[in-house]
Amino acid sequence: MKLLEDRIIKDGRVLSGDILKVDSFVNHMIDVELMANLAKEFYRLFENEGITKVLTIEASGIGIACLTALNFGVPVLFAKKSKSSNVSSDSYTVDIASYTHGNVNNVSVTKDYLTENDTVLIIDDFLATGNALLGLIDICTQAGAKVAGCGVVIEKAYQAGGELVRKRCRVEALARVASMGVDGSIHFAQ
Amino acid sequence: MKLLEDRIIKDGRVLSGDILKVDSFVNHMIDVELMANLAKEFYRLFENEGITKVLTIEASGIGIACLTALNFGVPVLFAKKSKSSNVSSDSYTVDIASYTHGNVNNVSVTKDYLTENDTVLIIDDFLATGNALLGLIDICTQAGAKVAGCGVVIEKAYQAGGELVRKRCRVEALARVASMGVDGSIHFAQ
Numbered sequence: 001m002k003l004l005e006d007r008i009i010k011d012g013r014v015l016s017g018d019i020l021k022v023d024s025f026v027n028h029m030i031d032v033e034l035m036a037n038l039a040k041e042f043y044r045l046f047e048n049e050g051i052t053k054v055l056t057i058e059a060s061g062i063g064i065a066c067l068t069a070l071n072f073g074v075p076v077l078f079a080k081k082s083k084s085s086n087v088s089s090d091s092y093t094v095d096i097a098s099y100t101h102g103n104v105n106n107v108s109v110t111k112d113y114l115t116e117n118d119t120v121l122i123i124d125d126f127l128a129t130g131n132a133l134l135g136l137i138d139i140c141t142q143a144g145a146k147v148a149g150c151g152v153v154i155e156k157a158y159q160a161g162g163e164l165v166r167k168r169c170r171v172e173a174l175a176r177v178a179s180m181g182v183d184g185s186i187h188f189a190q
Numbered sequence: 191m192k193l194l195e196d197r198i199i200k201d202g203r204v205l206s207g208d209i210l211k212v213d214s215f216v217n218h219m220i221d222v223e224l225m226a227n228l229a230k231e232f233y234r235l236f237e238n239e240g241i242t243k244v245l246t247i248e249a250s251g252i253g254i255a256c257l258t259a260l261n262f263g264v265p266v267l268f269a270k271k272s273k274s275s276n277v278s279s280d281s282y283t284v285d286i287a288s289y290t291h292g293n294v295n296n297v298s299v300t301k302d303y304l305t306e307n308d309t310v311l312i313i314d315d316f317l318a319t320g321n322a323l324l325g326l327i328d329i330c331t332q333a334g335a336k337v338a339g340c341g342v343v344i345e346k347a348y349q350a351g352g353e354l355v356r357k358r359c360r361v362e363a364l365a366r367v368a369s370m371g372v373d374g375s376i377h378f379a380q
Contacts, residue, residue: 030266058249063256
């Protein structure tokens with residue numbers, strides 16, 4: 001999606017450790033008008049799939065998930081990374097390793113909110129290792145829910161995650177980064 | 191706001207430990223159409239304040255903050271609860287104790303994204319002890335940013351937070367819970 005690629009070129013920054021920093025418009029400060037445009041594109045891509053719920057994981061997927069769900073007229077469900085005292089123990093859970101944070105989170109969704117009657121669109125900001133999306137697909141499998149596909153804002157197409165997740169379901173990435181140069185350049189896959 | 195109070199009566203649940211569980215429509219599953227209506231109300235209340243940024247804290251404030259910011263045509267900035275490897279060390283930080291989770295989080299906002307030129311609307315899902323809002327106000331003070339006020343979805347009006355935060359800035363709560371009965375009843379302040 002050219003609008004997003006142009007913005008990544010303009011405001012994204014390549015840091016050491018293979019980090020694409022987009023926290024000025026995606027995952028710390030959020031350009032909600034840009035996200036609303038991306039959300040419309042997710043709607044266009046999945047509008048005929050009978051989506052009943054948009055599933056994401058806290059925290060940085062929540063904004064784009066809410067704007068996407070508004071187009072579909074369905075609720076957002078966000079998987080929680082830590083057990084709080086007001087989440088039921090009656091949950092679907094999975095362990096997800098985070099590349100960015102270098103830790104493993106136990107991620108959970110309350111069973112009441114995801115069932116075999118659901119057709120789910122999974123939304124997240126990044127696809128790199130695929131761990132987060134695979135974990136969310138696993139939660140849907142536990143619930144017997146159908147996964148219509150995954151919509152991600154940015155895919156690091158040179159990492160293994162995209163191939164792993166595409167073995168499980170349809171994946172639509174609005175920008176696919178093919179490589180990042182040590183000079184800070186960013187190149188997109190066709 | 192009657193729409194919200196009616197929904198809290200219908201779907202909210204009172205649990206032991208003074209917990210009002212609204213995770214079927216506010217902070218685990220999110221009814222985005224309801225939130226879009228609440229966001230419009232926040233816009234009506236603060237539209238003449240020259241808001242330049244909506245500030246919230248991860249994770250459950252992000253959805254309502256994004257929908258609110260869309261009305262204002264300004265970005266969302268969400269304070270992060272844990273230091274990740276792609277957040278600059280050049281941040282405003284504050285420690286915030288969480289009643290729900292029983293822990294203390296170091297919360298941070300990157301300095302580049304909040305300045306003395308900003309007029310901030312702080313948005314969160316709950317106001318109880320006031321710790322989260324007071325922490326976000328502190329971050330704005332560190333940045334020299336003006337706080338136009340706080341908009342919260344649900345205030346537990348019988349806890350001390352509302353009074354503490356109102357000493358610092360304007361607070362608008364869309365539902366103010368006056369008391370919760372052991373029988374599960376929920377009563378609202380006038």
